[in-house]
Amino acid sequence: MKTAPVNKIIPFSNVDGPGNRTSIFFQGCPFNCLFCHNPETINLCVGCGDCVAGCPAGALSLGEGRALWDSKACVQCDACIRTCPHGASPKVRWMTVEEVLREVKRSAPYIDGVTTSGGECTLQNEFLIELFGEVKKLGKTCLIDSNGSFDFEKDPRVLAVCDGVMLDVKAVEPAWCRRLTGRGPEMPLKNLDYLLRAGKLQEARTVIFPGRDAENEETVRYTARRVGGACDYKIIRYRPYGVREAYRGMLGEYETEADYAEKYALMARELGASRAYVV
Amino acid sequence: MSDALNIIKDPTLTYRQELVGLARLGESTDHTLRYSDAYYAAKAKGALCDLNEGPMPFRPRYICPDYELLFKKGCDFLQLDPPADLLEAVNALEIFYCHVPSITTYPVYLGDLDKLLEPFVLKEDRAFAKKVLRLFLRNIDRVQTDSFVHADIGPEDSVTGRLLLELTEEMQLAVPNLTLRYDPERTSDDFALACVKCMLRTAKPSFANHRMFVSEWGEKYAIASCYNGLSIGGGGFTLPRLRLYECALDARSPEDFIENELPKYIDLQLEYMDKRVKFIVEESSFFKTNFLVIEGFVKQENFTGMFGVVGLAECCNRLLGIEDKKKGFGMNPEATALGLRIMDAIDRRVGGHVAPYCDAYGHRYRLHAQVGIDSDGMDDSPGTRIPIGVEPTMLEQLEVNERFHPYFPTGTGDIFKFEETYLRTPEAILPIIKGSLARGLRYFSGYLENNDVVRVTGYLVKKSEIEKLRQNKQSLNQVTVYGKGAQDGGHALDRRIQHHEDCACQ
Ligand code: SF4
Ligand code: SF4
Numbered sequence: 056m057k058t059a060p061v062n063k064i065i066p067f068s069n070v071d072g073p074g075n076r077t078s079i080f081f082q083g084c085p086f087n088c089l090f091c092h093n094p095e096t097i098n099l100c101v102g103c104g105d106c107v108a109g110c111p112a113g114a115l116s117l118g119e120g121r122a123l124w125d126s127k128a129c130v131q132c133d134a135c136i137r138t139c140p141h142g143a144s145p146k147v148r149w150m151t152v153e154e155v156l157r158e159v160k161r162s163a164p165y166i167d168g169v170t171t172s173g174g175e176c177t178l179q180n181e182f183l184i185e186l187f188g189e190v191k192k193l194g195k196t197c198l199i200d201s202n203g204s205f206d207f208e209k210d211p212r213v214l215a216v217c218d219g220v221m222l223d224v225k226a227v228e229p230a231w232c233r234r235l236t237g238r239g240p241e242m243p244l245k246n247l248d249y250l251l252r253a254g255k256l257q258e259a260r261t262v263i264f265p266g267r268d269a270e271n272e273e274t275v276r277y278t279a280r281r282v283g284g285a286c287d288y289k290i291i292r293y294r295p296y297g298v299r300e301a302y303r304g305m306l307g308e309y310e311t312e313a314d315y316a317e318k319y320a321l322m323a324r325e326l327g328a329s330r331a332y333v334v
Numbered sequence: 335m336s337d338a339l340n341i342i343k344d345p346t347l348t349y350r351q352e353l354v355g356l357a358r359l360g361e362s363t364d365h366t367l368r369y370s371d372a373y374y375a376a377k378a379k380g381a382l383c384d385l386n387e388g389p390m391p392f393r394p395r396y397i398c399p400d401y402e403l404l405f406k407k408g409c410d411f412l413q414l415d416p417p418a419d420l421l422e423a424v425n426a427l428e429i430f431y432c433h434v435p436s437i438t439t440y441p442v443y444l445g446d447l448d449k450l451l452e453p454f455v456l457k458e459d460r461a462f463a464k465k466v467l468r469l470f471l472r473n474i475d476r477v478q479t480d481s482f483v484h485a486d487i488g489p490e491d492s493v494t495g496r497l498l499l500e501l502t503e504e505m506q507l508a509v510p511n512l513t514l515r516y517d518p519e520r521t522s523d524d525f526a527l528a529c530v531k532c533m534l535r536t537a538k539p540s541f542a543n544h545r546m547f548v549s550e551w552g553e554k555y556a557i558a559s560c561y562n563g564l565s566i567g568g569g570g571f572t573l574p575r576l577r578l579y580e581c582a583l584d585a586r587s588p589e590d591f592i593e594n595e596l597p598k599y600i601d602l603q604l605e606y607m608d609k610r611v612k613f614i615v616e617e618s619s620f621f622k623t624n625f626l627v628i629e630g631f632v633k634q635e636n637f638t639g640m641f642g643v644v645g646l647a648e649c650c651n652r653l654l655g656i657e658d659k660k661k662g663f664g665m666n667p668e669a670t671a672l673g674l675r676i677m678d679a680i681d682r683r684v685g686g687h688v689a690p691y692c693d694a695y696g697h698r699y700r701l702h703a704q705v706g707i708d709s710d711g712m713d714d715s716p717g718t719r720i721p722i723g724v725e726p727t728m729l730e731q732l733e734v735n736e737r738f739h740p741y742f743p744t745g746t747g748d749i750f751k752f753e754e755t756y757l758r759t760p761e762a763i764l765p766i767i768k769g770s771l772a773r774g775l776r777y778f779s780g781y782l783e784n785n786d787v788v789r790v791t792g793y794l795v796k797k798s799e800i801e802k803l804r805q806n807k808q809s810l811n812q813v814t815v816y817g818k819g820a821q822d823g824g825h826a827l828d829r830r831i832q833h834h835e836d837c838a839c840q
Contacts, residue, residue: 066727066728066729067727067728067729067762067766068762069755069756069759069762069763070755070759073761074759074761074762074764074765075761075762075763075764075765075766076762161729161733162729164769164770164772164773165729165732165765165766165769165770166765166769167761167765334758
């Protein structure tokens with residue numbers, strides 16, 4: 056039975072693609088972005104056991120090489136997440152396609168479709184292919200929210216069953232990109248072009264950091280020129296909430312000013328990305 | 335101080351509000367209508383509540399005139415000819431409204447405004463029509479100063495409907511309350527979406543399940559007052575309510591409640607309704623001499639009694655010994671199942687009672703999920719709603735509500751509070767409304783968390799007007815004071831906000 060680590064499922068979301076959508080967040084991400092505001096979704100539990108004793112509700116135990124979580128007993132204090140030294144969370148459900156589908160079916164009467172996100176959902180490529188096949192049978196659309204680390208061109212099976220990809224273009228300049236995400240920009244940028252060609256780019260997104268004039272400008276210019284009017288281009292303000300302390304010092308303690316972000320949206324529109332706006 | 339002196343000296347009451355208060359006081363001095371001792375005992379316990387309807391009903395509680403007839407035949411009593419153009423139509427309505435009685439003294443139903451006015455609007459150019467409608471809405475807001483004044487639109491798209499939405503957004507008024515009668519086959523997505531956008535900016539319109547109402551009332555039904563389904567050309571005689579939490583206080587078990595306690599209170603409320611209905615029809619002059627009756631704008635046989643209930647959630651929690659509301663009704667399948675059993679029992683007993691008059695409904699009263707009044711505090715949640723502050727996710731809330739809404743032809747509804755991002759994504763709300771109405775929800779209301787006009791339990795108030803009362807100033811709208819009470823006592827504005835949770839990537 057195929058299973059995947061699910062961090063959470065939100066039955067109704069208005070911010071993960073068009074209309075009302077059920078969002079499925081998978082655990083685990085190949086990037087390690089400095090500005091990640093849910094860093095506990097980056098890694099899978101290694102079973103060190105550090106979090107178990109500190110749980111005030113006795114909801115945690117060790118077994119199967121990882122922490123086991125009793126969702127009914129949990130009081131959602133997040134002490135475990137603060138304790139975990141591995142950027143993981145014990146509050147992850149390993150779910151089968153049927154189990155995820157059961158939750159999707161429950162919200163199906165009220166939604167336009169499903170969006171998979173993370174972490175990085177494309178790490179669960181095989182699971183997605185199966186899940187999307189089933190969701191399609193319900194007459195709902197399927198969208199992928201991705202950091203662009205998966206080579207969509209090399210394995211086009213998932214694109215065939217998905218309606219579009221919402222792609223992060225986090226950085227373009229290689230050194231800045233590696234510093235920001237832990238990886239180079241090559242694969243996300245290749246995907247940007249490929250998805251545009253395939254007509255599957257649902258939206259592109261770039262986070263604007265306070266005071267990073269040169270980096271912000273390079274990313275926005277590059278992306279806006281390519282995206283054009285093909286899809287929405289969301290200019291996202293950096294927000295420090297949830298960002299790990301060490302990195303907050305480097306990126307900024309304050310959120311990006313709205314006016315500052317608007318400058319980049321305007322720049323993007325002037326370069327042809329007619330559907331660029333700040334969120 | 336005497337009650338009269340209290341009213342006269344209250345700095346927050348307008349002249350008209352004083353007048354209404356003094357009239358109520360006068361009415362309360364007559365005790366011609368008497369009920370059984372058991373009734374008074376149950377009332378004193380708080381198990382029954384007459385919603386301060388007053389001891390001497392001199393008119394039905396809610397009246398829904400047939401305005402189409404006014405436009406067809408005019409009105410002798412008010413010396414109005416059938417209107418020939420938009421100005422005459424609007425003027426006739428403004429005059430007529432001032433002569434429609436109700437429990438609030440203001441008309442609770444203004445008509446299906448889009449249908450009524452569309453032929454006249456189409457004869458004018460759009461800008462002029464809009465100007466006339468703007469003045470019309472201004473007149474309503476300043477003259478019919480009560481949030482239970484209600485107008486309906488839909489199910490079809492129309493120029494008038496669009497103009498009313500535009501003006502509702504531009505003018506940001508609490509009056510009138512507004513409902514879109516939504517029918518998936520007759521209401522276009524485009525028009526429904528325009529209504530959602532308007533709802534986010536002004537807390538109205540709400541969405542009524544047109545098919546459900548038509549199946550119970552026929553095409554000629556009105557949504558009046560808060561969310562009350564009634565016949566056009568008819569109305570509601572009276573609306574008392576069972577306060578189910580208090581009804582359950584003496585029950586030894588759920589079975590004891592359903593078999594012994596509940597029937598007792600139901601029968602007492604029916605006794606009260608029967609006597610009042612008879613009194614209104616037989617003793618008071620309304621059905622004998624009022625021009626609305628004489629000229630056929632309402633017909634006595636189209637009225638029914640509204641059997642209200644409130645506090646189902648707290649009742650179930652009490653019967654099951656659940657102290658933590660977070661684990662109770664709405665979140666707990668056992669409590670929800672008990673709620674359904676209780677509603678079945680009420681439905682069966684009230685449905686089995688032969689009521690005086692109410693000819694159009696086989697001499698039956700109809701159930702109503704009452705929205706609560708400010709003095710209910712936290713003991714009785716409105717109707718069958720999940721208590722404020724412990725609402726589960728919107729999906730779970732809808733799933734529960736869909737099972738309870740079908741019980742209430744004379745009205746029930748739920749309110750959802752949305753956060754700012756929905757202003758940009760109104761398309762995300764429409765599928766929720768469509769899905770829930772298709773699955774049995776009767777009435778859907780929503781508003782945006784930071785708006786000035788907000789929906790309290792069923793009616794609209796302006797937060798800025800509540801603030802006026804807090805500063806001992808007057809508010810023109812006589813309902814503002816209930817909004818203040820509901821905010822203080824029932825935390826009615828603290829309901830769960832439907833918002834997106836953070837996703838992993840910024
Ligand atoms: S959040 Fe973590 S630490 Fe807190 S109760 Fe739940 S499992 Fe235990
Ligand atoms: S969640 Fe983190 S702390 Fe807990 S067992 Fe897994 S790796 Fe260790």
